[in-house]
């Protein structure tokens with residue numbers, strides 16, 4: 277069985293003449309890999325890549341144009357659309373062959389049970405013989421000397437959001453997601469758990485964007501000026517440390533392939 281993320285995802289997956297939902301686009305890394313695979317398989321598939329494109333301090337137009345640019349020749353397979361995963365009203369019932377939700381459910385799970393609404397929306401738009409692929413980061417509670425910077429980045433983000441009464445991310449366990457999917461009519465087809473990997477390709481862009489978002493959020497915190505200055509200093513230290521270490525850690529994560537029970 278393939279042990280690498282994309283070889284596991286694309287193993288036995290027919291991508292010819294399919295309509296694929298990519299939820300959500302983010303930096304477009306998964307979008308690129310799916311478009312590349314469509315090209316390899318030589319069909320006429322299309323990817324509808326959806327994102328809210330509303331991260332603090334981000335310019336929607338520039339964001340979309342940088343994704344288009346990084347897609348290069350594969351842009352022809354992709355329609356980028358602004359939308360909310362909780363309400364995909366522009367997609368008809370039973371209209372999608374494959375849904376790919378890569379590193380996004382941690383942001384859809386901010387309130388208990390909230391994720392159920394996204395999973396139900398996935399079920400509504402999926403064709404009866406369709407397939408749902410979810411990739412998600414796992415909880416990251418293993419703090420060691422070696423991964424300190426990465427641990428700090430993730431947990432400081434959570435703390436800063438909490439101080440504003442908001443939630444940065446909540447990593448659901450694969451078992452809980454599968455239980456929820458079961459309740460709404462899915463069954464597991466396959467799954468894989470992978471160890472943490474280092475992202476050495478676009479860590480600079482990601483950490484720069486992270487620093488910008490965190491500084492915007494710190495500004496809004498209803499605490500003293502001194503406290504905010506110290507938090508900004510911590511963010512700066514982490515930012516510099518990541519640039520020095522030259523990677524961003526994708527914590528251990530899992531991949532789940534699910535299909536409808538009554539297919």
Ligand SMILES: C[S@@+](CC[C@H](N)C(=O)[O-])C[C@H]1O[C@@H](n2cnc3c(N)ncnc32)[C@H](O)[C@@H]1O
Pocket residue numbers: 299300301302303304305306307326327328329330331359360361362377378379380383384
């Ligand atoms: C980590 S990124 C996704 C990574 C991306 N799949 C990739 O491979 O590069 C998470 C994205 O989810 C988007 N997002 C979060 N909640 C959303 C929602 N309810 N609807 C649409 N997009 C959402 C954010 O705007 C962000 O761009």
